Each structure stands twice: as structure tokens, then as C-alpha cells.
Amino acid sequence: MPILSGSRRFQQLRTISGLVLFAYVLMHMLNHSLGLVSLEAMDRWRFLLSWQFAGGWIVILAAAVVHSVHALWSLYDRRVMRMPAWQFMQLLLGLAIPFLLIEHVLGTRAVAELYGVQPSYALVQLTYWRLAPHLGILQSTVMIISWVHGCVGLHFWLRLRPWYRSVAPGLFTLAVLVPTLALLGFVVSGRALLVETADGAAVAEILKAAQVPGPTSTAFVGKTALFFRYGFAGLIAATLFARGVRNLLSSRFGTMTLSYADGPTVTLLPGASILEMSRAYGVPHASVCGGRGRCSTCRVSVGLGRDRLPAPSSVEQRVLTRIGAAADVRLACMVRPKHSLTVRPLMPPASTPELALRPSTHLEGQEREIVILFADLRGFTSLSEARLPYDVVFVLNRYFEAVGQAVESNNGHIDKFIGDGMMALFGISDDPVRAANDALVTARAIAERIDRLNRDLEHDLPNPLRVAIGIHAGTVILGEMGYGRARSFTAIGDPVNTTSRLEQIAKDNEVELVVSREVEARAGIDLGRHPLQFVPVRGRKAALEVRLIRSAGALGALPVV
Template identity: 85%
Template sequence: MASLDGSRRFQQLRTISGLVLFAYVLSHMLNHSLGLVSLEAMDRWRGILSWQFGGAWIVLLVAALVHIGHALWSLYDRRVMRMPAWQFMQLLLGLSIPFLLIEHVLGTRAVAELYGVNPSYTSVQLTYWRLAPHLGILQSIVMVISWVHGCMGLHFWLRLRSGYRAVAPGLFTLAVLIPTLALLGFLVSGRILLMETADGEAVARILEAARVPGPTTSVFVNDTSLIFRYAFAALIAVTLLARGVRGLLSSRFGTVTLTYVDGPTVTMLPGASILEMSRAYGIPHASVCGGRGRCSTCRVSVGHGRELLPPPSSAEQRVLTRIGAGRDVRLACQVRPRHSVSIRPLMPPASTPEISLRPSSHLEGQEQEIVILFADLRGFTTLSEARLPYDVVFVLNRYFEVVGQAVETHNGHIDKFIGDGMMALFGIDGDPARAAGDALAAARAIADSITQLNRDLEHDLPYPLRVAIGVHSGTVILGEMGYGRARSFTAIGDPVNTTSRLEQIAKDNDVELVVSREVEARAGVDLGDHPLQFVPVRGRRAALEVRLVRLASSLGRTPAASPLTVPPNPA
């Protein structure tokens, strides 16, 4: 466990170093964008935006060494080279940056420290646009690569934060705008410099102002760049060779098997995590964060061999505690079994960051009291028979839109759309009393929305749309159910079937809403102005008491129903 915690701290250092480097790239690009103003503006702000102050270059050097060191360690630590495409691209871009950037670093910072050169934007642009144009192209490429690499890292780090989705569009706009302005500034200032240095005297003045000691610095930059590239390539090769040697040595140990419940049994690679084994054998396995222990989407339920696993590290335990995981639940990316185990993945392979924040019990299945709402259009089949398919789809989508908005506005969860019907759940996060009030408020909002929709479509429909709604509460089983991409969060149990029956009763009695007395009591409202009926329900010995509400929009508008507070309809 100590080694895992140490790995976690090393990963935190990687994150910090990455943020430092990204901050530098960002400010450097802002400095480049000032080229749209003038070369003088670029030089005026160079000290701050290009971090030409104090020991800032030492901070950058340490951050770069830590970041590169972590990349090489991650490459060595992998037992399986299969990884998501985005992760492979991020790794490839990151390893290419030192090869491409070394000449720029040596030609600016190194020569300044070793030879007393005073590189300005004017002298650097002179090199890139007149003396060595190929270096200008190389610098533009590495600038874009560094930016893309940094943005990918930030995206896959921040997307696990709950508020990231709201600001993501704005950040994406900045991610495109900033390098565009930087490249334009580089281009405009370079063209200006070419016009100003048309004669040799202007070039000589710039080189003299920069204190360039002749060809000595060029020889130093070229020779040192070549040595660095060979050395870095050798370092990568040694890392890959060390992986191979480790694999040969570890193969001498006994065979360990990994059994997937309702799936294959595979031979474990020594030292590999459960997630790496899934990738090695092409078994679909969710992992939003790429196997870095930041999310919980790779979680598994461990059966046989659970007691032989090493205890969770502090980092893994934090994630498991956050989702309220049971004792059998572990993170597949953090567990490296040394004995044979059997596991069952708990998340659908196509999981999202939002799903990773759900409590573990929702995925494993749990009993919970909730409120269910069924809504269905009356007579829509007859209406659709006389209309073109496009018109049917258009009307249905408008209906689903207003009904969905009514449910979500009142804290409901849309379970599924079935034909021209909809099932919604209220109270999946607890508090049945509030759930009952929310469901009744949603029923009224649905009725109001249908009324407004009929006004909007009065010239397109032969007769108005009519809705039948059933609302009931009870204890159901909640969980992720289904197969493959059809897997979703849903509820099953007798209360669900009963609610569907109430919706049919609404149609049979020509009313908009049928509410069970259980929901009425939970919500703390009095619907005494509406008829009471006892209806038989299959599977129940006693008849179910329900209220027949002719117009759902009347809820909360009569004196008897005044305790029901219904927010204004969003439609």
C-alpha cells in the first residue's frame, strides 16, 4: 500500500508540473499574440509573459524533468500497451515535444546563460524568418503540439469535476482562439521583420544588440541538440527494453487467472492491474480517467479471492468511500492481483463522467421507495395513421421535449420513452415526501405543457393532443440494467406495473390523472375535491385507492389543494 500511495504522490507531482508547464505555454502564446500589435509590444511584455524573471527558468526546468520522468515511468509501469486512443495520442505528443523543442530552448535560454546572449523577440524572429526558416516552422509545430497536449491533459483531468460541463464550451472556444492569435502574431511580426531587414546592415544591428558571438552559438545549438535527441531516444528505448526484461523475469512465477463472471477466464500478466488485463484481452471495460484512479467507472465486484487482495491504497479508498462502495467493490485500475480472482464489472463499458459520480449502490442494485409517473398520449395511434412519417416524428419530438422538461424541472429522472409514452422516477436520491410533491407538480406541468403545445400546433393537428398520467409510489429495485449500449439506470418491481395500470385507468375513465392515495398522503395534500375510486390491481389482495383528477392542471388551484405548492410551468 505504501508503494501505491507513493505512486499517487508521484502522479500528483505530474499534475502540478503539468499545470506549471501549461501556464508557461499559455502566457508564452499570449506574448506571441502581441505580434499583432508590434515587435516592440512583444519585447515589452516578454519579461513577464515569457517568464524572464528571477529563477523562473529553474522552476520550468524542474517541472519539465518531473513531467518527462513521469511519462517514462508510466511507459515502463504499463504491463499492457493497449490503451484508449486519446491516451495514446497524449503520450505520443508528450514524448515528441522534447525532440522538437530542444533547439528553441538551447537557442534562447542556454545561450543566454552560457554565452551572455541577450535574445529578444526581434533577434528570434530574425532567426526564424530570415536566417533559418526551417526552425520557424519547427517552432510553430511544437507550439501547437504543446498546446494540444496540455489541453488534452486539462480536459481529461477536469471532466471528472461536476461543474466542468457548464464551462466546457467557453474553454473550448479559448482553446481554439489562443493558438490562432499566437500564430497570427508570429506571422504578422515575422512579415514586418522581413521588410525591416531587407539590407544586411539591419541584420547586423539586431545581432549586435543581441550580443551574438558569431557562429559559435549555432555550432553549440546544433551539436547539443543532436546529442540530446540521441540520448532521449536511447532513454525511451531503454525504458521499453526494461519492460521486456521485466516481463521475461516475471513469467517464471506461477500462473494467476482472472475470471469474469458471465465472461472468459484469462491468464494474468504478473503485476498487471485488472483494467490492464481487460484491455490486453479486448474485454470491454469502462475507464473514464484512463486508469489513473481519478474516477470510479472501472469499479468491479470481486468474488473468489477477494480476501487475498492487498488492501486499498488511501487514494483508492477515498474514491470507494465517495461512492459508498461495499466491501466487495474495488477499482480495477488500482488492483494488481497476485492470486486468482473472479470479478464482475459494475459499470457499462460506455460510461460517462456523470455516471462515475453516482453512488455504487445504484449500479449494484438497491431497494428504495420512490414515486413513479407514467404519461401516455391518448389516441395518438389513430392520429398518426393519417399523417406522414416526418409529421409523426415532429409531433412526438415536441411532445417528448415538453414532457421531459416538465419532469426534469421538478427534480425527476426520465427513465425511458416507450412509443408515445414516458416513465419517470422521482426521489431516487431519497426524501419520498418531496418526491411525491415533485411528481404531482410535474403532472400539472405536463398538462399545462400539452395545452400550450396544442395551441402551437392547432393548425397542424386534426384534434388536440390528450394525455393520461398515472402516479404511484412504492419500494422498487434501482440499478443499471440491460446489455451493451442498451444498458441504463432503471427501476423494476410491482409499483412500476401498478403505475402503468393507473395510467390505463386514466384512459378508461376519461381523466388526465390518476393518483394513488399513498402519493397523496406522502405529498401532504388533500385531493378530496376529486373522486375516490377503488381499483383492483393484479398481484394485490386489496383494491387500490386512487383519486381521479379530470384535469391535472387543476392541482394546487382549489382551496382543498392549496397545501400543494407547484412551481410555474416552464413552458
């Protein structure tokens, strides 16, 4: 991996230089908007709003050089030119700005330093509106391009911040308002100057006040701008040529492959990152930040070949640590494999900024031993048929509140409510012993809360509410599944289906709780006083050993873990 690509310091310099340039463009536009008042107001506030102070231009120049070097390096470092449309436009606009802006820089700052010219807004507007109108069009164009380039960069930098979504509408309004006011100020002040300089005497007076040395400075600006454009174009051409030479020399990697789990196997592109290869071969791959190591949406689980990869850079490690990633997880934009590799993308291709830095364990699928609890009301269908819809909803919500509080107060995770039933998971972040005990305590708490609820509603219910609970343990796949807004964190696997069957067995045997021997063993308790039964479970060859517990409240005291 190139040193600069993974350098946090290099990324910080790029960000700082971009912020400095954006601040300058913002203040320059605010200064232009004062043209709605007068040319005098533009000059009066120029010192504060356009960085016209000692050393200010050096700061701007340094930031421009750093940002330009980064743009050229990004062009060289990119192994595959296929990229998102917004990223391509950012690169194109960024490289176009120096070509368009050079004459303005030379005509204001350079002539001031070399020829003692005292540029004022009157001189600038005179040049753009009367002496060289084509430069006025050019300056307006580069002003908008610079603003758009800066706003897009800020958007993709800030949209990973939790607070950004709430302030984005206001920032968008400002992003439209600022350039609009700047262009209006530019036009209004320019038209006013055209009226004031209708005769040659007024023009001569402005040139004399600015101490313009005649055609000498004009010739200097024209020739220097031409040389600069040729030079910058040469740097771009040299960068592209260097890319070609590097790619040609890297062809020694031969026919090594990159294999996607449940996807294609493609030929390794020399020096390209995993994300770049996904783009080159049209493999859908999430990347909210555009492959800059700022988010984690491009992350992959690396299988075969993981032991031969270099250690993560500081930038990559910072993101992996923040999301609590497992040892096999790497950022696809940061890894440039030099040998055959097998990977599995962990995020949906259409990932959003909200998912960018959420904990790893809640997003990609992973195997884990957990305890599952199913609870369901018995006979509620017949009960609801004789009641008004409002009454049914009222009773159900009271029931959901009772069982939900029992689960959450005992370290459980409510997976979903299904009709009048509920599925809960234990052990997502705890050990199996603690999870088994928490599930049993929850079953007892549900029974106790249902008893209290029956006492509260005894005048409204013809028959008390009864619940059937099944608890089982096993290895499942955890992950965020679904589509669109229906995505949710859940578990799938045979233990889930088995637990659902245990809840039905509780109903069939007229008991309140059925617990598998797996849960009993994990909890380290003896439920021998409750009947042991071997029950057939659909999908399992062997019968399952379970305890039939008539009342969950009869579990009594459980060991504290």
C-alpha cells in the same frame, strides 16, 4: 501495486507540473501574438508574458523535469501498450516535445546564462526567418504540438468537473484562437524583419546588440542538442528494456485467471491492472479518465479472490469514498491482481463524464428489499374516448401531479408513468419498516388528493376519477437500465410483477387498495378489520395473502417511524 502509481502526491506533482508548463506555453503564445503589433511590443511584454524574470526559468525547468519523469514512469508502469487513441497520442506527443524543443531552449536560455547573450525577439526572428529557416518551421511545429498536448490534458482533467460542460464551447474557441493569433504574430513579425534586414548591416547590428559571441554559441547549441537527443532516446530505450525485463521476471505467476461475470475467463497478465487486461483481451470496459484513478467509471464488483487483494491506495479510496461504494467495489485501473479473481464491471462501456462520480447505488445493479406501489386510473379509457385530446392531457397531468406529489412527500421515488398508471418505489435508502409505512401513507394521500381533484373538476368530469392501488414488498434488483437517453433508474424482479397484479386485483374487486401481508407485517400494523383474501398470482405457485381495502382513506392513523 507500484508505490508511485497509487501515490496521491505523485499525481499532484504531475498535475502541478503540467499546469505550470501549460501556463508558460499560453503566455509564450500570447507574446507571439503581439507580433501582429510589432517586434518592439513583443520585447516590451516579454518580461510578463514569457516568465523572463529571475528564477522563472528554474521553475519551468523543474516542471519540465517532473513531467518528463512522469512520462517515462507511465511508459514503464504500463503493463499493456493497448490504450485509447487519445491516450496514445498524448504519450507520443509528450515524448516528442523534448526532442523538438531542445534547440530553442539552448539557443535562448542556455546561451544567455553561459555566454551572456541578450536574446531579443529580433534575434529570434532573425534566426528563424533568415539565418536558419528550418528552425523556424521546427519551432512552429513544437509550439502547436505543445499546445495540443496541453489542451488535451486539460480537457481530460477538467471534464469530470460538473461545471465543465457549460464552459467547454468557450474554452474550445480559445484553444483554436490562441495558436492562430500566435502563428499570425510569428509570421507578420517575421516578414517585417525580413524587410528590415535586407542588407547585411542590419543583421550585424542585431547580432551585436544581442552580444552573440559568433560561431561558439552556435556550435554549443548544435552539439548539446545532439547529445540531449541521444540521451533522452537512451532513457526511453532503457525504460522499454526495463519493462521487458520486469515482464519476463513476472512470468512466475503461471496460469492464474481473471474471470468476468457474464464474460470470458482470461489468463492473468503479470503486474497488469484489471483495466489493462480488459484492454489487452478486448473486453469492453468503461474508463472516462483513461485509467488514472480520477473517476469511477472503471469500477468493478470483485467476487472470488477479493479477500486476498491489498487495501485500496489513498487515491483509490478517495474515489470509492466519494461515490459511497460497497465493500466489494474496487477501481479496475488501480487493482493489479496476483492471484485468480472474478470481477463484474459495474458501468456501461460507453460511460460519459456525467456518470463518472455519481453515487454508486444509482448505477450498478444491486439486490435490495423495497416496497413497490402501483396506481392506475379505473375506467379512464372510456372517459377519454368522449373528450378532446387537450382535455385528456389536462386531466391526466392533474392526476399525475396529485399522485406524484403524494409519492415524493412521503420519501418515495417515482419510477415511471405508464399510460394512466404509475409505479413508485419505497426503501431505496430507508429501512423496510419505514418504507412500508411510507407506502401506506402514500396510498392514503393519493386517495385524499384524488378526492380533492374530483371536487375541483366536478363540472368537467361526467364521473369522478377512481384509482386502483396495489402495494407489495420483496427483494428486487435496482439499477440504471435502458439504452441511450432512455436509460433510467428502475427495479426488476418478481415483486414488481406481483405488485402490478395486485393493482389489477383491486380493479377486479372494486376496491381502492390491495396490500400484501408482507407489507402489513413490515409496517408492524394490524389491518384485521379489512378482508383477507388468498389470490392466485401469475408466476407464483402458492396463493398470495392480501388485504382488500375498499377506501385507502380508511387506513386511518399509521404509526410514526
